[in-house]
Amino acid sequence: MTTPTSRAENAKLHVLDRFRKVNQTFPKTDEILGYESQGKKVFGWVCTYAPEEIIHAAGALPIRIVGYSHETDLEDGTAYLYVNNCSFSRSCLQLGLRGEYEFLDGVVGGSTCDGARRLFDLWRNYIGTPFHHVLTVPRKYTERAHNLYHDQVRQFHRHLEEFLDIQITDEALRHSIEVYNESRRLLKALYDLRKLSAPPITGAETMEVLNASFRMPKELFNDYLRELMDGLSTSGNSYEGRARLMITGSHLTNPEFIKSIEDTGGLVVTDELCTSTRYWSDPVVLDGDQTPLQAISKRYLNNFPCARMFPSDERFDRILNLARDFRVEGVISQIIKYCVPYAHDRPLLTEKLQAQGIPTLSLDVEHGTSGSGQIQTRVQAFLEMLESRQR
Amino acid sequence: MTSTKRKVNKIDALLRACRLMLRMSKARPEARKSEIMYYQMLADYYTRLLNAREAGDFVAAHTVFFPSEIMYAMDIVPMHLETTSWMTALFLGEYADLLAAGAELGLAPEICSPHRGLAGAFATDALPRPDVILWSNMVCDNTAKSGELLMKLTGCPGFFLDHPFQNTEGEMNYLVEELADMVRFLEEQSGRKMDWDRLSQGVARMDRQIELLRQIGKLRQAVPSPFHPQGFLELLTIDYLFAGRPEATEYLETLRQELAEAVSQGKGAVPKERFRLMTLFLPPMYLIGFLERISQEYGAVSVTEPFFCSWGEGRLDPSKPLESVARKSYMLPEMRMYGPLDDRALSEIVDSAKQYKIDGAIYYADIGCRHTCATIKLFKDVLDELDIPVLILDCDVVDPTIASEEEIRDKLERFFELLEDR
Numbered sequence: 001m002t003t004p005t006s007r008a009e010n011a012k013l014h015v016l017d018r019f020r021k022v023n024q025t026f027p028k029t030d031e032i033l034g035y036e037s038q039g040k041k042v043f044g045w046v047c048t049y050a051p052e053e054i055i056h057a058a059g060a061l062p063i064r065i066v067g068y069s070h071e072t073d074l075e076d077g078t079a080y081l082y083v084n085n086c087s088f089s090r091s092c093l094q095l096g097l098r099g100e101y102e103f104l105d106g107v108v109g110g111s112t113c114d115g116a117r118r119l120f121d122l123w124r125n126y127i128g129t130p131f132h133h134v135l136t137v138p139r140k141y142t143e144r145a146h147n148l149y150h151d152q153v154r155q156f157h158r159h160l161e162e163f164l165d166i167q168i169t170d171e172a173l174r175h176s177i178e179v180y181n182e183s184r185r186l187l188k189a190l191y192d193l194r195k196l197s198a199p200p201i202t203g204a205e206t207m208e209v210l211n212a213s214f215r216m217p218k219e220l221f222n223d224y225l226r227e228l229m230d231g232l233s234t235s236g237n238s239y240e241g242r243a244r245l246m247i248t249g250s251h252l253t254n255p256e257f258i259k260s261i262e263d264t265g266g267l268v269v270t271d272e273l274c275t276s277t278r279y280w281s282d283p284v285v286l287d288g289d290q291t292p293l294q295a296i297s298k299r300y301l302n303n304f305p306c307a308r309m310f311p312s313d314e315r316f317d318r319i320l321n322l323a324r325d326f327r328v329e330g331v332i333s334q335i336i337k338y339c340v341p342y343a344h345d346r347p348l349l350t351e352k353l354q355a356q357g358i359p360t361l362s363l364d365v366e367h368g369t370s371g372s373g374q375i376q377t378r379v380q381a382f383l384e385m386l387e388s389r390q391r
Numbered sequence: 392m393t394s395t396k397r398k399v400n401k402i403d404a405l406l407r408a409c410r411l412m413l414r415m416s417k418a419r420p421e422a423r424k425s426e427i428m429y430y431q432m433l434a435d436y437y438t439r440l441l442n443a444r445e446a447g448d449f450v451a452a453h454t455v456f457f458p459s460e461i462m463y464a465m466d467i468v469p470m471h472l473e474t475t476s477w478m479t480a481l482f483l484g485e486y487a488d489l490l491a492a493g494a495e496l497g498l499a500p501e502i503c504s505p506h507r508g509l510a511g512a513f514a515t516d517a518l519p520r521p522d523v524i525l526w527s528n529m530v531c532d533n534t535a536k537s538g539e540l541l542m543k544l545t546g547c548p549g550f551f552l553d554h555p556f557q558n559t560e561g562e563m564n565y566l567v568e569e570l571a572d573m574v575r576f577l578e579e580q581s582g583r584k585m586d587w588d589r590l591s592q593g594v595a596r597m598d599r600q601i602e603l604l605r606q607i608g609k610l611r612q613a614v615p616s617p618f619h620p621q622g623f624l625e626l627l628t629i630d631y632l633f634a635g636r637p638e639a640t641e642y643l644e645t646l647r648q649e650l651a652e653a654v655s656q657g658k659g660a661v662p663k664e665r666f667r668l669m670t671l672f673l674p675p676m677y678l679i680g681f682l683e684r685i686s687q688e689y690g691a692v693s694v695t696e697p698f699f700c701s702w703g704e705g706r707l708d709p710s711k712p713l714e715s716v717a718r719k720s721y722m723l724p725e726m727r728m729y730g731p732l733d734d735r736a737l738s739e740i741v742d743s744a745k746q747y748k749i750d751g752a753i754y755y756a757d758i759g760c761r762h763t764c765a766t767i768k769l770f771k772d773v774l775d776e777l778d779i780p781v782l783i784l785d786c787d788v789v790d791p792t793i794a795s796e797e798e799i800r801d802k803l804e805r806f807f808e809l810l811e812d813r
Binding site for chain 2: 080151335348
């Protein structure tokens with residue numbers, strides 16, 4: 001298993017328990033319900049192309065709609081979305097159908113993938129959330145695509161203003177950009193610590209932090225994260241493993257999945273997921289005479305790309321850079337069954353990683369899987385193969 | 392990413408199958424004239440494709456809903472990828488080798504089978520190498536994601552057409568500019584210039600074809616319905632392969648005339664029409680012959696297919712050819728399923744059910760098609776409100792291992808019994 005190096009037991013960081021509590025009680029967390037009890041609005045968003053800063057600048061709380069972070073039957077989700085839609089979408093829908101997101105005042109999505117857009121369609125038809133907005137998200141990075149997306153972002157901004165009967169000012173947007181960029185800076189600093197030969201935090205612990213990042217007010221999250229960074233700098237904690245690993249794929253929110261890999265001895269040092277680097281990695285850059293909305297739309301379309309974007313090399317190059325920066329020895333490509341964009345990319349990405357001497361373990365999983373049993377066996381075999389290469 | 396190369400030319404085999412169907416149709420005295428024209432057109436399509444290399448033609452392989460009008464206007468030979476996939480299953484009844492080759496490439500079984508098969512086909516040289524690959528996100532992630540792998544497998548350059556999700560003015564302009572980029576790409580690659588007059592003529596014919604398709608749809612509302620039980624597949628193929636072509640207009644004129652005569656004579660396509668059906672999505676291609684037979688046997692006719700045959704409102708303007716090609720893409724029946732799933736899709740089901748006086752609906756739940764299957768519950772609820780029973784058939788459009796003929800027969804027979812009892 002991943003082992004502490006400096007002492008028999010690494011110091012316990014209590015702030016991590018606060019992140020865990022948020023995650024364990026989500027969606028109906030004290031933070032969200034407390035926010036709502038003050039008469040403030042809460043909006044759920046699906047997919048990393050939904051610009052959170054605009055919701056935040058409207059004085060509302062943006063939270064990410066996610067499914068169960070553990071294995072469970074998806075009876076309702078499957079009945080409505082059918083078994084060939086990814087278990088992430090079915091899991092989200094099931095939580096919605098069971099009233100777990102009943103506090104939401106609105107839902108915001110994008111035309112990102114078939115699973116997400118159909119989730120949005122069924123949500124609108126069967127779950128009585130008052131506000132719905134879907135953004136057309138181009139699949140290219142051209143100037144034309146940026147103009148189209150900027151137009152979409154402006155439409156969303158206007159729609160939200162109309163719904164809330166308020167004006168979302170540039171000043172409020174600038175403040176929200178600052179809050180969100182601070183969060184991104186802190187998460188980058190956390191990830192930089194994972195570049196160390198013996199990082200002070202495990203991959204599973206990092207996932208607790210990431211999960212909380214989109215489930216609570218950003219200002220509070222930033223406070224917690226600053227506290228964690230302080231704690232890490234003085235804790236002297238350090239971890240080593242049999243091999244330095246990166247996890248790639250779409251959604252992953254179950255820390256137990258990563259823990260099971262780390263229990264086998266792998267050290268997860270970085271990841272390329274909708275719920276990790278793809279969520280936080282790029283800041284909104286306000287420069288020149290750009291309006292805040294222009295800066296926001298530019299950031300969201302140019303951000304660490306999803307497999308939906310064209311050309312795929314943009315994504316592949318970023319993954320190769322991560323692998324180099326974090327000195328990754330092996331990649332675990334976990335793809336949720338029926339996640340077509342990532343499944344299509346897999347042969348091409350595997351080949352590119354192979355060309356860099358980085359082997360890939362491909363795992364087809366269901367959303368929320370804990371990574372026990374067969375998965376652990378396969379990770380074990382993968383680590384043995386990586387070790388044999390080191391000798 | 393490796394694959395064993397096995398040279399089996401599916402186009403050659405398809406062409407032989409089309410010619411056989413043509414001969415058989417000609418030999419049947421009761422065969423429709425339009426049916427003979429249809430098989431002749433298919434034979435011509437694959438002949439041109441087969442001979443393209445020798446003839447020095449430029450071949451563009453493209454995904455479904457790609458505007459082939461543009462290719463015809465540039466004298467480029469189109470290769471419709473998904474239709475070629477379906478035809479392989481329909482006429483040749485063989486697909487396992489292509490799926491196996493796709494699996495060898497590392498493509499997960501959850502990827503839709505026509506696209507896995509296409510990758511397998513190019514990896515094994517079962518399809519001839521085109522000169523360019525054109526693909527778009529119309530209408531799902533599979534079409535959006537298939538192009539880059541095909542480019543790699545064939546070594547061809549490619550163009551991705553980014554089709555916006557919704558139908559605002561800004562998105563329409565975006566699409567027109569994307570189309571203009573594609574024309575420039577094709578000009579550079581092929582060395583041929585776009586013939587704008589020819590494109591305008593194609594658009595004018597397409598406008599006429601859409602009108603004819605609407606008229607044919609109206610004729611199919613008659614009781615008994617004049618068109619054969621799985622006839623809509625012909626209409627699909629005509630638009631997919633021959634959009635804006637003169638022969639397509641001729642075919643549709645002929646078919647409309649035949650159906651009008653049948654309606655005036657009160658003549659149905661099956662001996663005794665008992666069940667009028669709505670078809671939701673594509674039936675398994677490898678079972679089309681069987682479906683035609685069982686439909687005849689039970690007097691069950693697909694009279695309406697809202698997402699294949701109900702064209703949106705509007706006209707095309709030949710003086711604005713590129714804008715018209717973009718506009719057409721939003722008028723396509725399939726577009727009701729693209730974009731946000733709102734009244735465009737749901738009200739069409741209700742309207743079609745009433746106008747075509749349907750007794751039941753068959754939903755072909757293609758295991759590889761996520762964006763359609765996600766609508767099963769929604770569409771069933773809409774039809775339940777109209778007291779119309781729905782049969783959901785789990786299947787795959789080309790892979791016979793998902794549902795056998797016996798299973799489908801058993802379910803269809805029970806469904807027909809239920810309809811009879813009502």
